[in-house]
Amino acid sequence: MHPWTIRVSVLPDELFSTWLVRAALAQGCDPMHLTGALWPRWRAWTVDLDRGINEHRMAILAGRSGVDAARLEAATLRPILAAVAPGIKPAKANWPWVLAQGSRNRRRRGGLQFCPLCLAGDATPYFRRTWRLAWHVGCVRHRTLLADHCGHCQSLIEPHRVHTNDATLCRCPSCGHDLRRTTTVEVCPQALTFQVTADQVLAHGHGTWLATEISREEWFRLAEIHAGGRILVRRDDEVSLGLTALPMSLQRPSERVLRLRMALRGMNGEPRGRPAPPTRSNTEHKQTQVTAPSHHDAPARPAPARPQAKVQGEWIRLLRRLRVGHP
Incomplete structure (x- = not known):
């Protein structure tokens, strides 16, 4: 040839x-x-x-x-x-x-x-x-x-x-x-911060979580955990209130922005928001719209700070699972 x-x-x-x-x-x-x-x-x-x-x-x-x-x-x-x-x-x-x-x-x-x-x-x-x-x-x-x-x-x-x-x-x-x-719009700074951090972890082969150095594989697994789940977004978060039950690999960029914000908070040891209660529609429909609370609703209470010892204990248990393997 x-x-x-x-x-x-x-x-x-x-x-x-x-x-x-x-x-x-x-x-x-x-x-x-x-x-x-x-x-x-x-x-x-x-x-x-x-x-x-x-x-x-x-x-x-x-x-x-x-x-x-x-x-x-x-x-x-x-x-x-x-x-x-x-x-x-x-x-x-x-x-x-x-x-x-x-x-x-x-x-x-x-x-x-x-x-x-x-x-x-x-x-x-x-x-x-x-x-x-x-x-x-x-x-x-x-x-x-x-x-x-x-x-x-x-x-x-x-x-x-x-x-x-x-x-x-x-x-x-x-x-x-x-x-x-194609018309462009500004990207969320917090999502971009996570993106840059993930690129650095990919390039250097390691990352940090709660001041502890971990391997690249562990960092991305932990970030994937923090990016999962469902939350209610408050008005002052200034992000789209639409959430989808699809995995990130099937989501559009605007949907993944919220996931990356959640991951950034989790990797920084910050509370990521109030979890949305599980409903039948959450599991049966591919896309679920989450509505913002009206001014008549009681203000959401901030998530209480967790003791560092408890967080470190959870981290040690997670590391054990990662080293053993996961299904």
């Missing part, structure tokens, strides 16, 4: 699947034709390519593209899964802290977000690997909430469905709208 006419390098933090789309457009064909030529008996776009491909297919791709297989593997999400949850098997349906695509044939149900201002400022527009992570809800550079839908037709972001004549990943394949023109 002959190498491609035009070699396309993997850009910093570029996502594997969208690099493949850029490579196809550079060769003058659409992504489906390129993958059909690479792997004739495999419908590549019916799966989540960012979760990685087998060694044989990767070797074929490396040979045709001229890009080292290790560099291509590094653009997938597998190294991140191995770092934050090494005990999770790659075949698991949902990966911790990774947005799920929910593929059905070539169509997606989610999984990809983007910063319109980053795409507009790129000399060569491309999608970042970190935009597939559940703890990423905002752009640190532009302080804006990430988008996950076309600003014109509200379709999901599906770069693999672009046409050859588009010549860019920035066109919505459903309506042709330029994604770089």
Whole structure:
């Protein structure tokens, strides 16, 4: 098999699947034709390519593209899964802290977000690997909430469905709208603080909780615990009052903002708010709206501070569970 006419390098933090789309457009064909030529008996776009491909297919791709297989593997999400949850098997349906695509044939149900201002400022527009992570809800550079839908037709972001004549990943394949023109809004500072902290833990291999140094795996497990549950949000919290029972891997950026705020409070040893009582609707419906209390309601009492000794005891028990393993 002959190498491609035009070699396309993997850009910093570029996502594997969208690099493949850029490579196809550079060769003058659409992504489906390129993958059909690479792997004739495999419908590549019916799966989540960012979760990685087998060694044989990767070797074929490396040979045709001229890009080292290790560099291509590094653009997938597998190294991140191995770092934050090494005990999770790659075949698991949902990966911790990774947005799920929910593929059905070539169509997606989610999984990809983007910063319109980053795409507009790129000399060569491309999608970042970190935009597939559940703890990423905002752009640190532009302080804006990430988008996950076309600003014109509200379709999901599906770069693999672009046409050859588009010549860019920035066109919505459903309506042709330029994604770089999507309206942006400011991101919650507390959620962005958690995001930056999580990135540092991922990079350094360890984090802290209550002044105690813990491993990267333990930090992300503990953060996942603090981001779970359901709470009633008070008016002075100044966040959206809509909550969903879906896991974070299936939530939109605006929904995950609240989860990350909860996680930040928990990781700082702060009370995260008054728990919402369990109801039948909470478990039966995928989305439940939580309404703010009116001015006629009695003011909510702040959660009492817990003694540090009790918190430390809970932490020690949690560490034991983490070391033994969890179901």
